[in-house]
Amino acid sequence: MKTSSQRPPTKPEACMVGGGSRPPGLAAIMSGLLLLIGCFTPAPRLAGAPLFPLTDKREANPAPESAGPTLHLDYGRGESPGNTVAEFMYFVPLISLEPVSVVKSPGNTQRARMVSATRSFTASSFLVTCEFEFAGEGNQQNVFDHTDKVRRHERELKEGGLLDHQLGSINVEGAGSVSIEVEGTMTGRVPTVTEVRLRFNGRGRPSLVTIGLHDIGYFDGAFQLRNESVARVNTLIFRRKPGPPKMDITVASVKRKDAGDNFWQNLMGDLKATTANLFLKPIAVEPAGNEAMLNFGLALASEAPAFTFPRARNLKAGGIGSAHEAIASN
Numbered sequence: 001m002k003t004s005s006q007r008p009p010t011k012p013e014a015c016m017v018g019g020g021s022r023p024p025g026l027a028a029i030m031s032g033l034l035l036l037i038g039c040f041t042p043a044p045r046l047a048g049a050p051l052f053p054l055t056d057k058r059e060a061n062p063a064p065e066s067a068g069p070t071l072h073l074d075y076g077r078g079e080s081p082g083n084t085v086a087e088f089m090y091f092v093p094l095i096s097l098e099p100v101s102v103v104k105s106p107g108n109t110q111r112a113r114m115v116s117a118t119r120s121f122t123a124s125s126f127l128v129t130c131e132f133e134f135a136g137e138g139n140q141q142n143v144f145d146h147t148d149k150v151r152r153h154e155r156e157l158k159e160g161g162l163l164d165h166q167l168g169s170i171n172v173e174g175a176g177s178v179s180i181e182v183e184g185t186m187t188g189r190v191p192t193v194t195e196v197r198l199r200f201n202g203r204g205r206p207s208l209v210t211i212g213l214h215d216i217g218y219f220d221g222a223f224q225l226r227n228e229s230v231a232r233v234n235t236l237i238f239r240r241k242p243g244p245p246k247m248d249i250t251v252a253s254v255k256r257k258d259a260g261d262n263f264w265q266n267l268m269g270d271l272k273a274t275t276a277n278l279f280l281k282p283i284a285v286e287p288a289g290n291e292a293m294l295n296f297g298l299a300l301a302s303e304a305p306a307f308t309f310p311r312a313r314n315l316k317a318g319g320i321g322s323a324h325e326a327i328a329s330n
Contacts, residue, residue, distance in 0.1 A: 068094070068309035073114050073130075073300065082113025085140050085172050088132070091296075092142040092170050093312035095247065095289030099145040101316045108138030110172065117300070126191065128182040128301045134208060139173040145316065146216060150223060157218040168212040168225070170233075177202030182297035196297040198236045207252055209233045229254060238285075238293040245290035246282035286314070 069087040074080040086102055093100040117130045144167055153163060179202040184193040200207040210232050214225040237248035292310055299307035 066311045068311050070306050070308040071296075072306050073304060080113060082111045082133075085110035085112060085134070085136075088112040089140065089142065089170075089172060090309045090312065091289060091293055093315035094292050094309065095285035096142075096144065096312075096314050097284065097286060098149070099147075099314050099316045100312075101143045101145065103141045103143055105138040105140070108140065109136035110134060110138050110140065110175075111136050112178070117303070119301075123186070125185050126183070126301060128297075130180045130182075130300050131202060132178040132180065134172075134174075134176045134178060136175065139171060142170040144168060150216060157216070157223065161217075163216040164227075166214055166216055168214050168228075171210045171212065172208055173210070174208055176200065176208035177205050178208075179203075180297075180300060182301050184297070184301060191298065191301060192240070193294045193297040193301065194240050196238045196293050199234065200236075201234050201252065207232050207234050238290055238297075240294055245285050245287050247285045247290070248282050288313075 068090050069083070071083050071087060072080060074082075085108070086104065093102070112132050112134050115131050115133050117128065119129075120127045146163070146166060149163065149166075150157065153161065157163065179199045181195075181197040181199070182193055183195040183197075184191055186192075200209040210230050212228065212230055214228040217224060217226055219226075231254045232252040233249060234252045235248070235250040238245075239248070288310060289312075296307050296309075
């Protein structure tokens with residue numbers, strides 16, 4: 001049975017969310033990605049009935065002290081301007097294991113607005129799909145600071161070692177469509193989000209999200225970046241499961257940073273991505289970031305009008321981190 005979002009109920013009864021040598025060919029490039037984010041009963045429902053019971057219109061998660069930004073979820077109603085790209089992508093510093101700086105292009109007008117939400121549910125499970133439209137111009141980079149890592153490995157690097165396949169940045173450029181799928185189960189009156197999938201290639205449009213990868217070494221008396229490549233990201237998946245939290249990722253293309261934008265280069269990038277996805281494994285993320293994404297999924301499932309991220313402890317103030325100022329690109 002399916003319903004479409006029509007009015008924003010509050011949160012349901014909350015569920016608690018738990019907390020070198022290089023292989024040959026493309027597998028080598030891809031290994032870098034490893035371092036890289038109510039009442040619901042069996043009784044029949046009336047068409048259009050909300051997934052969770054209505055009481056008032058509070059947020060699904062009240063904003064704690066020193067919280068992060070709040071996403072406004074208007075479900076396509078009205079003329080809401082939505083949220084800035086920095087607010088929508090705030091989960092990046094939340095899931096990162098290293099410090100992150102956010103750098104936006106001058107005059108950036110990128111915004112993300114929720115335009116639709118659909119629901120499919122049974123007595124024991126639910127699936128929610130929310131569509132977000134990215135509009136505006138410019139780009140945003142989430143730049144990862146490797147300063148501490150370089151310091152820890154300074155001796156090995158100066159002796160000829162290499163920090164290979166490092167995640168340098170996550171970038172959002174231009175406009176596009178993003179869909180978020182939330183899957184979960186129901187136990188009595190308690191909903192549990194088990195998986196949140198972010199698809200950046202919504203409605204058949206190319207993904208607007210890329211990641212930058214590089215090696216770090218010591219050459220000619222200085223730390224330098226080598227072997228820089230760019231991968232276009234299709235999907236990020238967060239799951240609730242035992243053990244340290246990890247994020248799954250799939251890519252649409254993989255190209256050298258200096259590769260052209262012609263037919264041949266694009267075809268090769270697509271072919272590399274097909275092979276790359278066979279080698280990709282889940283990557284470790286901060287427990288607080290994984291929890292935040294599952295809670296975001298709960299807010300979407302409960303038709304909450306807004307969701308407030310927790311504060312990202314690894315978010316740096318200011319511009320690009322010192323590691324990227326000190327390491328030359330070559």
